[in-house]
Amino acid sequence: MEASKLVPLLVSAAIGDKRTETLIGSAVSLIGIIATQFLGGWDIALKVMVYLMVADYISGLLGAIKTKTVNSEIMFWGGIRKAIVLGVIALSVLLDEFVGGQAPVFRTLVLYFYAGREGLSVVENLGVLGVPLPRIITQFLEQLKDKGEGK
Structure with a gap:
């Protein structure tokens, strides 16, 4: 050519x-x-968070289809909750800038907390779908949730 x-x-x-x-x-x-x-940059922590959000939404929808409980209002408010979580992450970025620290402490805590919650929700949804998961994955997600809660 x-x-x-x-x-x-x-x-x-x-x-x-x-x-x-x-x-x-x-x-x-x-x-x-x-x-x-x-949201503080497209790093691995944010990627994991966004992927977990998408996986939660899709697996929740599939679980609702399987149990024949699809509800557009619940789906709408689920999407709104996810948008609010992204807003909290953005707020945590501002807090990190406000305190002037070099490390993104608030953002990291927020991402760990919500990644743990989203991950556990995905695990629950996969349970509804009948998908077995290795125990190590559920333990890891529980640890993420505990880190976010300060345990």
């Missing part, structure tokens, strides 16, 4: 052929950048 044809192909693949694709992609990127900044 000629270089003159390759460059436009790469550009259109990266930003889209249409103006709408470019605008939507840019908006999503901007929202992601701002959210990551407010």
